Amino acid sequence: MAITLEQMVQAGMHLGHPARKWNPKMKPFIYTEKDSIHLIDLIKTYVHLNYVCKFLTKSASNGKKILFVGTKKQASNLIAETALNCNSFYVNEKWLGGMLTNWKTVYLSTKKLKNLEIQEKKGLFNKLPKKEAANLIKKKEKLNKYLGGMKNMEVLPDIVIIIGQHEEINALKECNKLGIRSISILDTDCDPSISDLIVPANDDSMPSIKLLLQEFEFSIKQGQEIFNTKKNMK
Structure with missing residues (x-):
């Protein structure tokens, strides 16, 4: 994993929501409170991100298909670009009910x-x-x-990466219903108990989202290279 703690700080990845808006289930991932704002423990962010990236590389090396979901206006173009760069799929405009379950x-x-x-x-x-x-x-x-x-997605994805748990709660519910593995970027107002894999981090800041997506993209590409090498050796 190429990311450093210094880059994470510079991207504002540690900046959570006002303390009054927090979800108590995020307590293990909160370092402290400053000026009524919760600050995320970036050591834990780093550990979780490292685990998720290894998971993505291993999954992609086995040919698993990945869907990115994030409809926040500030990040929609970046989500599409990231998915296309790593031969994956995306939903960046609106989650329509039943996109997975139907x-x-x-x-x-x-x-x-x-x-x-x-x-x-x-x-x-x-x-x-x-x-x-x-x-x-x-x-x-x-x-x-x-x-x-999703137009080139022939079957249901194996993994769904969710940016913005609150906005994409219906997508997450569909993943849980179908047993599809989910990865969620979780801010201090989110619920870590309803996602399979998590990365505690600022999910509103563009620099934070961009840095995380870069790591996901890099990890998926690494796995795809391994998959293609194995396929060519057969």
Whole structure:
């Protein structure tokens, strides 16, 4: 793991929420309170992040598929970029109920999206009446907005990385219901008991989120390289 404690401090990874907003279950990960703000114990953050990164490398080396979920506006582009960089999938606009638990229906919608993209690429829309073509383009754009990051996902993911537990609580519930392993970045107002693997850290600050995503991406890529090497040796 390339990250240092100094980088973590500079990124504000230790800055939690006001003490009055805390979740008591996060007590083991809180170092102290300063100016009514809880400060996260970065030693524990480092330990948990190291464990998660090793888990991601091992999982990716075995061909496991990973879905990133985070719809906070400030981080949505970064989440998409990270997922694409490590050949993974993402949801960064809105979690639609049943994205995992109603996967068969969602999968059909992703196939519909890909079909519309093929039709547009072949210029078939140009042969249709303007109104009909406009409706198809609108439909394609809507599907792409919500499902674009999952359109090449053929089966349910093995692991879901969640950025923003409160915002993505429905995604987390679906993971728990289906037994899909979840990894959550948890701020001081979150609940560590409902996620499989956690990284206690500031989940609002862009520098903090960026640093964590960089580590996740690097770890996944390492695992994928191992997987590809093993596959080529067969």
